[in-house]
Amino acid sequence: MSKGLEKETGNEEIQILTFIINGVKLGVETAQVEEVMEAEESGKAGTGLHEIMCWSASGGRWKDMTAISFDERIPFCGGPVKYASPKVLLVKDKDTPYGIVIDNLSEIISVNLNSVYPLPPLIAKGRGAKAVWGVALDKAELIMLVDFYR
Amino acid sequence: MGADPDTDKNRSDVTLSRVQRLRESLVDVEEARVKLVIFELSGRHYAFYGSEVHEILPWTTIYYVPGAPDAILGVINLRGRMESVITINKFLDLPDIARTQNSRIAIATGKGLRSGILVDAIEDIIDVAVSAIKPPLATIDKAKSEFVTGELSHNGKDIILLDLSALYGKITV
Numbered sequence: 177m178s179k180g181l182e183k184e185t186g187n188e189e190i191q192i193l194t195f196i197i198n199g200v201k202l203g204v205e206t207a208q209v210e211e212v213m214e215a216e217e218s219g220k221a222g223t224g225l226h227e228i229m230c231w232s233a234s235g236g237r238w239k240d241m242t243a244i245s246f247d248e249r250i251p252f253c254g255g256p257v258k259y260a261s262p263k264v265l266l267v268k269d270k271d272t273p274y275g276i277v278i279d280n281l282s283e284i285i286s287v288n289l290n291s292v293y294p295l296p297p298l299i300a301k302g303r304g305a306k307a308v309w310g311v312a313l314d315k316a317e318l319i320m321l322v323d324f325y326r
Numbered sequence: 327m328g329a330d331p332d333t334d335k336n337r338s339d340v341t342l343s344r345v346q347r348l349r350e351s352l353v354d355v356e357e358a359r360v361k362l363v364i365f366e367l368s369g370r371h372y373a374f375y376g377s378e379v380h381e382i383l384p385w386t387t388i389y390y391v392p393g394a395p396d397a398i399l400g401v402i403n404l405r406g407r408m409e410s411v412i413t414i415n416k417f418l419d420l421p422d423i424a425r426t427q428n429s430r431i432a433i434a435t436g437k438g439l440r441s442g443i444l445v446d447a448i449e450d451i452i453d454v455a456v457s458a459i460k461p462p463l464a465t466i467d468k469a470k471s472e473f474v475t476g477e478l479s480h481n482g483k484d485i486i487l488l489d490l491s492a493l494y495g496k497i498t499v
Contacts, residue, residue: 200389222381237327240353253390267414293408295391296408296409297439298439298494302394308391308392308393
């Protein structure tokens with residue numbers, strides 16, 4: 177009986193890799209990320225999928241990576257974003273052989289499921305925000321949760 | 327016997343006037359009334375039905391949601407409940423909203439959806455007779471007319487009554 181109660185009260189947590197783009201704090205479940213790579217300026221940001229040189233710590237070498245900037249997948253109002261400190265997240269998926277360029281990599285945090293909320297219905301029912309699937313509350317701050325597979 | 331013909335002649339007129347006044351006051355009491363929340367956007371006055379407005383909040387941090395339509399400013403944490411916050415200025419052909427110390431977020435429900443709406447200021451909450459709300463003028467801009475449900479005058483100000491369901495419906499299309 178106590179085990180059943182534990183399941184219902186849910187001490188389950190998810191690990192979120194957080195980053196900040198254009199002043200907006202975002203997070204993706206670490207389960208979606210294969211690797212975080214250093215990105216060299218490619219000069220081709222804003223052109224959709226493009227080649228970018230990335231340092232793979234696991235491979236111990238620079239390699240060409242097909243990548244797309246985050247804001248080209250999920251647009252911000254006010255136009256294209258300038259990335260001050262870009263990194264490339266290699267998405268963990270055989271069918272998604274590309275990286276996503278993000279900015280201002282922050283930290284990995286543990287978030288209790290009780291602190292994860294769906295988007296309000298007016299946003300969830302509308303167009304456009306599908307890749308942003310929810311909101312995490314961390315120390316009174318809201319983090320927009322992103323699903324790279326959407 | 328000593329009746330004054332002039333007084334007798336006027337008595338029925340006086341009685342009829344009293345009956346008239348009595349009937350008018352009865353009509354006023356029975357006439358349906360509605361509560362309106364009057365607010366300001368870009369110097370103009372608008373209103374929602376009071377029954378649609380749950381709460382009025384002071385300005386608070388709005389967290390932007392990338393990929394959402396422009397009318398959606400973002401999300402706020404309202405006592406552990408995530409609420410969207412929108413701007414309706416573009417639908418009314420008004421300039422973008424600018425935050426001031428008088429800015430407020432009105433939490434309101436329409437079309438079965440609930441959201442915060444950012445306004446420049448809350449002007450008043452009033453009770454008006456339903457008959458005081460007139461249909462929108464035929465000359466109203468067509469682009470805005472789908473969001474306007476009526477017009478009224480209060481304290482010398484022209485107030486446009488907005489259709490919340492139509493506004494929310496525009497965002498979720």
